[in-house]
Amino acid sequence: MSQNVAKQMIADVFNDIADGLKSGRFGKKVRIGLTILGSEHGVEEMVKAAELAKAKYDDFEIVLIGSKVEGDFEIVEVETAEEGHKKMTAMLEAGELDGCVTQHFDFPIGVSTVGKVTTPAKGRDMIIATTTGTTSTNRVEGMVINTISGICAAKALGIKNPKVGILNVEGARQVERILREVQEHGFKFEFAESARADGGAVMRGNDLLAGTPDVMVCDSLTGNILVKMFSSFTTGGGYETIGAGYGPGIGDGYDKLVNIVSRASGAPLIAEALRYCASCAQNKVLEIAKDEFKQAKKAGLQASIDKVCKKAKAESSEEEVKMPPKKVVTFSIPGIDILELEDACKVLWKEGIYAESGMGCTGPIILVGEDEGEKAVEVLKKAEYIQ
DSSP: OOHHHHHHHHHHHHHHHHHHHEEEEEEEEEEEEOOOSSOTTTTTHOOOOHHHHHHOSEEEEEEEEESSOOSEEEEEOOOSHHHHHHHHHHHHHHHSSSSEEEOOOOOTEEEEEEEEETTTTTTEEEEEEEEEEOSSSSSSHHHHHHHHHHHHHHHHHOSSSSSEEEETTTHHHHHHHHHHHHHHTTOOOOOOOOOOOOOEEEOOOOHHTTTOSEEOOOHHHHHHHHHHHHHHTTTTTTTSSSSSSSSEEEOOOOOOOEEETTTOOOOHHHHHHHHHHHHHHHHHHHHHHHHHHHHHHHHHHHHHHHHHHHHHHHHHHOOOOOOOOOOOOOEEEEEEOOOOOHHHHHHHHHHHOOEEEEEETTTTEEEOGGGGGHHHHHHHTTTTTOO
């Protein structure tokens, strides 16, 4: 045996060990499926994506599910996209695949996908939690759970202590209150700080473009729009090129690794979606999720959600409260969620404080008289509308 051959054999052994340490499967690379039927750009585009991924990454295997095509890939033949989903699911359940990238997959309620985009201002990767699926029929509860899913995906990508930001949409302030409470009770994570001068964990459009947080929390409909805009803003919308798609479906107890791309996704994006799925498989994102949801529950997650959501429901059904006499209002109180503005005003009216709702440069506000500002703040804190 020549010295060069011996060196190569030793190098191969160390590469196998490195792969095994990363994936937990010594001597065996993770196998990621790709369903190739159903794309608006045709089967050729899907095969091109697989070829791009294979040329760029050598630490996972790609299995194509669809019609027979040319190329150096293992192919599982099916005739339709629907048949491809059935075969994909069966292979995941049998352990023949470690994960799969597909289009338009139906997740159960409680599971939604965690996308990954590349932000234009600084070229920084950012997790968007979430982008498809329905985590909960209650918007606030859904966004809170989306936070946990986003943290799981970030950790699977190697971010040990991901920083979380909450997009400034309806429900954001309620979500923040719940998250801060479970954080105080032992669920470990960090909030990001907005790049805007007034800071805070609630993120604005500037933070989206700059990728301020590692994980941007929002409802899945908003997240879906964001992924589409980030991925195709240079192409006019018909061909998604940038980022890694809509991501893996994550939820409490969900046991299949399925990453989503759009039927408008192009080969460059799908190649990165394969990489994203492989990283999630290698680093066992579903095991991470099991542990993170367990820790969140231990920190009183559901009780914190119920306290905020049930309070909002109860107060919205209360009898009409008489408004005090009008007066000049110039004292501004920020930090009120837009969904709670009306109820927060009524809480102040009950205390004889005249209040109006408004919209400041950073979001919803309540306006009261200068002479009643401090009292109004205390009332709102006691009623848990602000912190």
